[in-house]
Amino acid sequence: KAGVTQTPRYLIKTRGQQVTLSCSPISGHRSVSWYQQTPGQGLQFLFEYFSETQRNKGNFPGRFSGRQFSNSRSEMNVSTLELGDSALYLCASSPSGVTYEQYFGPGTRLTVT
């Protein structure tokens, strides 16, 4: 079974721009969660989508948004980029049902200049 895929792997953007990151979960997984990883703050939860609905949200500003499509693929968008948004953005998928086991993709490394 193919793992979680994320595109692009690397991205360089300028302050003020917006960016869209994509995630394809493991086949059959319906839950997709997004995390931001930085050296200072570690891994922080952004949001989770299940069956095209946002099921949970972390403490990030409204500039961070996401969505999920009917095939469970997910995208996250960051508008009006700031230097502090430079991070590794990780997507994780989880099977349906009561499980907390999440399987991560390789991440998208975003650099904001």
Add this chain to the structure above:
Amino acid sequence: GQQLNQSPQSMFIQEGEDVSMNCTSSSIFNTWLWYKQDPGEGPVLLIALYKAGELTSNGRLTAQFGITRKDSFLNISASIPSDVGIYFCAGPTSGSSNTGKLIFGQGTTLQVKP
């Protein structure tokens, strides 16, 4: 809010040695997850624990769910160079029943000297 504290923050050991690390919280957790992250990659799930007192192995790795439900331990036996990486503990936040919201510890960085 809930926090997970991992110790030690980093370890530098000789190949062949056993490794122990732990994760503690002031809150009760119903699930403990252990992940390993290699540079430039996403975390890989190593072991999941669901019951207090549970001891689970995955090859040379053994993890335990503390009986107080406020801690968990990960042991690696006979370390090898490919064990190098950052090890994270994680668990679902309180009130996140059946949702994918995990909090993570700050990680233990393991270096192995051949």
